[in-house]
Amino acid sequence: MALAMVKPVAAATVEQPRNAMVSIDSVTMSFGTFVAVENVDLTVADGEFLAIVGPTGCGKSTILNAIAGLLKPSGGRVSIDGNPVSGIQNDIGYLFQQDALLPWKTAIENVELGLLFKGVATAERRERSMMWLAKVGLKGFEQRYPHQLSGGQRKRVQMAQALITGPKVILMDEPFSALDIHTRHLMQNELLRLWQEERRAVVMITHDLEEAIALGDRVAVLAAGPRSRVIDSFDVDLARPRDVAEIKLDPRFMDLYRNIWASLRGEVEKSYERRD
Amino acid sequence: MNVATERLIQLGLLVAILGGWQLGVSTGVIDVFFFPAPVDIFNQIVSWVIDPSFYRHVTITLTETVLGYVIGTGLGVAAGVWLGLSRSAARILDPFIKGLNAIPRVVLAPIFVLWLGLGLWSKVALAVTLVFFITFFNAMQGVREVNPVVLANARILGAKRSELLRHVYFPAAASWILSSLRTSVGFAVVGAIIGEYLGASAGLGYLIAQAEGNFDAVGVFAGIIILAVFVLVIDRVLDVVENRLIKWRPNTAEEKTA
Ligand SMILES: Nc1ncnc2c1ncn2[C@@H]1O[C@H](COP(=O)(O)OP(=O)(O)OP(=O)(O)O)[C@@H](O)[C@H]1O
Numbered sequence: 001m002a003l004a005m006v007k008p009v010a011a012a013t014v015e016q017p018r019n020a021m022v023s024i025d026s027v028t029m030s031f032g033t034f035v036a037v038e039n040v041d042l043t044v045a046d047g048e049f050l051a052i053v054g055p056t057g058c059g060k061s062t063i064l065n066a067i068a069g070l071l072k073p074s075g076g077r078v079s080i081d082g083n084p085v086s087g088i089q090n091d092i093g094y095l096f097q098q099d100a101l102l103p104w105k106t107a108i109e110n111v112e113l114g115l116l117f118k119g120v121a122t123a124e125r126r127e128r129s130m131m132w133l134a135k136v137g138l139k140g141f142e143q144r145y146p147h148q149l150s151g152g153q154r155k156r157v158q159m160a161q162a163l164i165t166g167p168k169v170i171l172m173d174e175p176f177s178a179l180d181i182h183t184r185h186l187m188q189n190e191l192l193r194l195w196q197e198e199r200r201a202v203v204m205i206t207h208d209l210e211e212a213i214a215l216g217d218r219v220a221v222l223a224a225g226p227r228s229r230v231i232d233s234f235d236v237d238l239a240r241p242r243d244v245a246e247i248k249l250d251p252r253f254m255d256l257y258r259n260i261w262a263s264l265r266g267e268v269e270k271s272y273e274r275r276d
Numbered sequence: 277m278n279v280a281t282e283r284l285i286q287l288g289l290l291v292a293i294l295g296g297w298q299l300g301v302s303t304g305v306i307d308v309f310f311f312p313a314p315v316d317i318f319n320q321i322v323s324w325v326i327d328p329s330f331y332r333h334v335t336i337t338l339t340e341t342v343l344g345y346v347i348g349t350g351l352g353v354a355a356g357v358w359l360g361l362s363r364s365a366a367r368i369l370d371p372f373i374k375g376l377n378a379i380p381r382v383v384l385a386p387i388f389v390l391w392l393g394l395g396l397w398s399k400v401a402l403a404v405t406l407v408f409f410i411t412f413f414n415a416m417q418g419v420r421e422v423n424p425v426v427l428a429n430a431r432i433l434g435a436k437r438s439e440l441l442r443h444v445y446f447p448a449a450a451s452w453i454l455s456s457l458r459t460s461v462g463f464a465v466v467g468a469i470i471g472e473y474l475g476a477s478a479g480l481g482y483l484i485a486q487a488e489g490n491f492d493a494v495g496v497f498a499g500i501i502i503l504a505v506f507v508l509v510i511d512r513v514l515d516v517v518e519n520r521l522i523k524w525r526p527n528t529a530e531e532k533t534a
């Protein structure tokens with residue numbers, strides 16, 4: 001690609017002045033002797049949408065799991081809203097890359113789980129779940145079991161399930177990668193709309209650089225693993241509300257794409273070299 | 277192939293087997309002392325079925341089976357879920373469980389008679405020892421194979437331990453447990469029958485043992501067929517129960533693409 005010639009122009013790595021919702025301080029994650037990520041520093045401000053890109057296997061999911069409290073860092077600290085993370089977090093919403101719905105529960109039963117575990121009364125639970133299913137465009141699918149829904153519909157149920165409790169932090173691990181391009185655009189716009197309604201701190205992992213720029217306030221680039229770290233961070237100063245399909249035609253979008261790709265490209269190549 | 281054709285072939289096979297058998301008996305190729313004529317067996321079954329005292333035997337065997345089954349699966353599920361969740365307990369108890377499971381259950385029958393007498397409970401105990409391990413291993417496996425992503429999701433949504441059991445572990449293990457319930461029904465019957473066969477004063481096993489004592493092959497065969505029907509009926513009931521309980525699973529009978 002011709003884009004390779006372009007040098008990164010003014011990669012913005014300015015610290016956000018807003019108060020930090022998620023902060024990751026020199027975190028190292030290892031599996032036995034294998035060090036997946038080392039000395040990662042990342043801060044997500046309240047209401048900020050951070051997108052993380054990086055070559056496959058560099059440790060993106062691992063970082064997300066550390067924020068969620070599913071994995072324990074071997075070094076460094078993670079905190080959410082000032083409280084150190086130890087053990088599973090309950091005030092976050094985690095949209096898993098894989099199917100994470102309970103297959104033995106209907107769509108509505110899945111959506112209301114978070115409220116159920118928080119002790120919300122049945123009537124209110126039902127009402128709010130119905131509302132959320134309608135929000136993600138699944139009115140009328142309440143009584144379907146996950147296997148009776150399409151992949152995109154399941155993702156939407158998962159989204160409603162993760163967001164219904166109004167979590168402080170939303171984590172998303174390649175939420176749309178398994179979807180076809182139309183459904184993906186639809187859901188990206190839906191996500192932006194929901195996020196616009198009620199701004200939360202979002203950390204989204206993606207393979208798709210276009211998606212990262214179209215959705216994020218900031219794009220962080222991870223180096224190829226092992227011992228991956230954050231090598232760059234780009235502010236995306238595109239106006240909101242955005243439409244993911246239209247914004248790709250914006251010249252500033254293309255500039256950003258070139259810059260971030262220039263930074264990412266080397267790492268992607270490195271990760272492939274290592275595989276041979 | 278449509279259902280009607282399949283049923284027709286099944287019926288044809290049955291007629292061929294029974295007809296051939298009957299023909300073999302009436303032409304003298306088959307010795308009725310060992311293989312009594314189907315007609316005689318049928319008559320024996322009919323004479324039992326119209327005799328009210330026959331149902332006492334059925335009731336007793338059924339009671340033993342159901343009790344052995346319910347107690348055995350209950351204990352099996354409880355123990356299986358517990359050991360599935362606690363790796364250390366599973367490791368500690370492993371040799372004991374394997375050892376117990378290695379004992380051929382038939383040799384326990386006399387001991388149970390010694391402990392519990394000739395009545396109902398010695399048969400129930402034998403059925404329990406057979407049923408327990410099947411359900412136990414399946415429940416344990418079911419709990420261990422819970423999808424870790426689903427589990428993590430439930431925990432992040434705020435499920436506490438008891439809620440995890442109720443909403444994740446039990447339903448996840450349910451299909452394993454249910455499939456083991458199938459196998460264990462057969463074993464519950466086996467336990468009850470063997471118990472009766474070895475020492476009892478009533479029940480289907482006792483009927484068969486009695487017929488055998490009289491070299492009454494017709495009675496033995498009739499008893500075997502009654503037993504088979506008995507198990508098939510219980511199996512049907514389980515079919516219905518299973519479809520009720522696991523309606524979330526793809527490819528169950530209710531699935532129709534219309
Ligand atoms: N449980 C584990 N045990 C050992 N190594 C692991 C484990 N989980 C992940 N790893 C390794 O850690 C590294 C980072 O994994 P991770 O899943 O975070 O990658 P990723 O960036 O999310 O990749 P992808 O984009 O393909 O999802 C990989 O090299 C992987 O092999």
Ligand SMILES: [Mg+2]
Binds near residue numbers: 060061062097
């Ligand atoms: Mg990943």
